[in-house]
Ligand SMILES: Cc1ncc(C[n+]2csc(CCOP(=O)(O)OP(=O)(O)O)c2C)c(N)n1
C-alpha cells in the first residue's frame with residue numbers, strides 16, 4: 001500500500017514507534033528461538049542444532065519494515081534461508097503460527113531451518129535453502145503472474161502483487177542470479193523487488209570492497225532501478241554538522257573489514273580510530289565529546305538497513321512497477337554481541353550473553369515467548385497495529401483447488417515407425433487443436449531447444465508469449481520457414497535463452513501458479529536429457545516446493561548416436577528414480593507415451609501428486625499394432641507390462657525405451673535355446689521401485705515376475721545406467737545380467753554404438769545364454 005507522502009508524514013511517529021518496538025521483538029524472538037533450540041532443549045545426539053543469529057539480526061529491521069508495513073496480501077516473498085527464524089517470529093506475532101513451532105525450531109514437526117512451503121505450517125511463499133535459487137524464482141514468478149493476467153486466467157479481483165526476494169549479498173555470487181536477470185530483461189519483468197541485505201559478509205568472511213558499484217552497474221544494465229540505502233537518519237544528521245563531510249568521506253572510504261572489526265569492538269574502538277584519522281578535522285572533536293561510547297557506536301552503525309524510517313520511506317516511495325533492487329546496508333549481528341565479527345555466520349550467543357540481552361530487553365524470566373513483554377509501547381496498541389497491517393488481510397488458507405482437467409483423448413494417425421520424441425510433438429499439436437480449458441492452461445517452455453525437442457508444431461499453433469507483441473519478420477518478408485515466430489501476450493510458449501537453471505526456475509514458478517496466483521497452469525518444459533545435470537539443483541528446488549510440471553527430456557542416451565558423448569546422457573534414469581517429487585517414465589512406443597502423458601497431467605493436478613519426467617528418444621521404432629485397453633494403459637502407467645508373456649520360461653528380458661527393438665530381436669535368438677522367453681517392457685522403473693518398496697510381494701513388479709519360474713534369470717537392458725533395473729534381482733531373488741551404459745559415449749551410428757557398449761541384440765542374447773549355461 002503506497003501511503004501518500006503527506007499522510008505518512010503526519011502518521012509517521014506513531015507508526016515508526018510501533019514498528020521499532022516490533023523490530024526489537026522480532027530480533028529477540030528469532031534469537032531466543034535459536035538459543036532455545038541449542039541450549040534449552042534436550043540434545044539426544046550431540047549434534048549442534050544451529051541457526052544463524054547474526055544473519056537474522058542483519059535482516060530483522062528490513063523484514064519488519066517489509067512484513068509489517070509494506071507487504072500487501074497479494075505480494076509473495078522469498079526469504080534468505082538463514083533468516084528463517086525472523087520469518088517465523090513475524091508469523092508468530094501475526095498469529096499465523098503458534099509458540100510450539102518456535103519451541104520446536106529445527107526439531108521434528110517444528111519450524112524448519114530454512115523456510116519450507118511443504119514442511120512449515122505457516123504461509124511460506126517460496127522455499128529457500130540453496131542460496132541464489134530463492135532469488136531467481138521471484139523473477140520467474142513475476143513473469144508467471146503476468147502470463148496468468150495476460151491470458152485472462154487470474155481470478156476476478158486479483159491484484160498484481162510484487163514478487164520480493166530478501167537476499168543475502170553473497171547470493172549474488174551464484175551464477176543463476178545473473179542468468180535470471182538477463183532472462184528477466186528479455187521478458188521485461190515487472191513488480192519485482194530484490195532487497196539485498198548488504199552486510200558485506202558471507203559465510204567465511206567479509207566480501208570485497210566496492211561490490212556495491214558492481215551491483216549497481218549489473219542492475220542498471222538490465223534496466224532495474226537501484227535504490228541504495230546506505231546511511232540512517234542519525235548519521236545523515238551528523239553529516240550535516242561541522243566535520244560531517246569528513247566523517248562521511250571516512251566511512252565511505254572505510255574498507256569493509258575495518259568497518260566490521262570496529263563494529264565488533266564498539267564505542268572505544270571507534271573513538272580511538274576516529275581520533276587518529278579525523279582528530280584534526282574541525283568539528284570532529286566536538287562530535288566525539290558529545291557522544292559517550294555507546295552513543296558513538298550507535299551513531300557509527302546507524303546504517304539505513306537498520307533505520308526503520310529510512311526503510312519505510314524507501315518502500316513507500318516505490319510506486320511504479322519497474323523492477324527494483326534495494327541495496328540496504330546492514331550489519332551482520334546488529335544489536336547482538338556477534339555484530340561485525342567476520343566469523344559470526346554460524347556463531348551462537350552463549351548463555352551469559354543471552355542473559356545480558358534479555359535483561360537489556362526488560363524481559364522477565366518466564367516471559368521469553370511473550371509477544372510484547374519488555375516493550376515500551378502499550379500491548380493494546382501493538383495488538384491493534386498487528387491486526388491492521390495490510391498482510392494481516394491475507395487469507396490464512398492457500399487458494400482453492402480447482403477440479404482436475406483431464407487430458408482430452410487424442411487420435412493420432414497410425415505410424416508404422418515413430419520415435420517417442422516425434423510422438424510427443426504430435427500429441428502436443430493435437431492437444432492445441434483440441435482447444436478447450438485444458439489447452440488454455442497448457443504452457444510450454446524451453447531453453448532454446450524448442451524446435452529440436454519437437455515443440456515446433458505446437459508452437460505454430462499457440463505462438464510465443466511476450467508482454468509486448470512482436471511480428472514474425474521472416475513471415476512478413478515471405479522468407480520460407482517451418483516455424484512461425486511471432487511474439488504476443490496470448491502466446492502459450494515461453495522461450496528462454498540457453499540456461500537450464502532458468503528453465504527449472506520457470507517451471508517451478510509456473511508449477512506454483514495455482515497456490516500463488518489462483519490459476520492452475522499445466523506447464524511442460526523441454527530440454528536435452530544430458531543437460532538436466534546443468535540445472536539439477538534448480539530441478540530439485542522446484543520439486544522441493546511441490547511445484548507441478550511435466551519435464552520432457554529428449555533426446556537421451558547413446559541413441560542420439562552421431563551427436564557424440566557430450567550429448568549422450570547416462571545417469572539421468574538414476575536421477576529420475578532418486579528425485580523426490582518427480583516421477584520418471586521412459587516409454588518405448590508412442591501409445592505408451594500417450595497413456596503416460598494422460599497419467600502425468602492427472603498426477604500433476606492431484607493434491608498428493610507431483611511432477612513427471614519423461615525421458616524420450618529420437619530413434620524411429622517400429623510401433624506395435626494393438627488396441628490400448630484399460631488394462632494395458634494401467635500396466636503402462638504402473639511401470640511395466642509383458643510385451644511377450646513368458647511360457648514359464650527360465651529366462652526373461654526386461655527392456656526399456658529406445659532399446660526395446662534390440663530386446664525383441666534378441667528374443668528370437670534366445671527362443672532357439674529355451675522355452676518361450678518373456679519380454680517385459682518397463683515404462684517406469686521409478687513407479688515400479690516405489691511400489692515395490694511399499695507393497696513388496698503384492699507390488700506390480702512382483703506380480704509380473706511371478707509369471708516366471710522362481711529360479712528363472714533376468715537380462716535387463718536400457719540405454720542408461722544398468723543400476724536403473726538391476727534392483728529387479730531383489731524382487732524375487734532372481735539371477736540377473738544387468739546391461740546398460742556406464743562409460744561415456746561417443747560419435748557413431750546406433751548399430752556400432754549398441755555393439756560397442758554391449759546393449760545390442762547379440763549382447764542381450766549372449767547374456768541370456770550365459771545365464772542359461774550357468775544353470776539353476
Ligand atoms: C548453494 C549453496 N551453497 C552454500 C550454502 C551454504 N551457505 C549458507 S549461507 C552462506 C553465505 C551467505 O552469505 P549471505 O548471502 O551474504 O548471507 P548473510 O550474510 O546475510 O548471512 C552459505 C555459503 C548454501 N546454503 N547454498
Ligand SMILES: [Mg+2]
Nearest residue numbers: 169170201202
Ligand atoms: Mg552477507
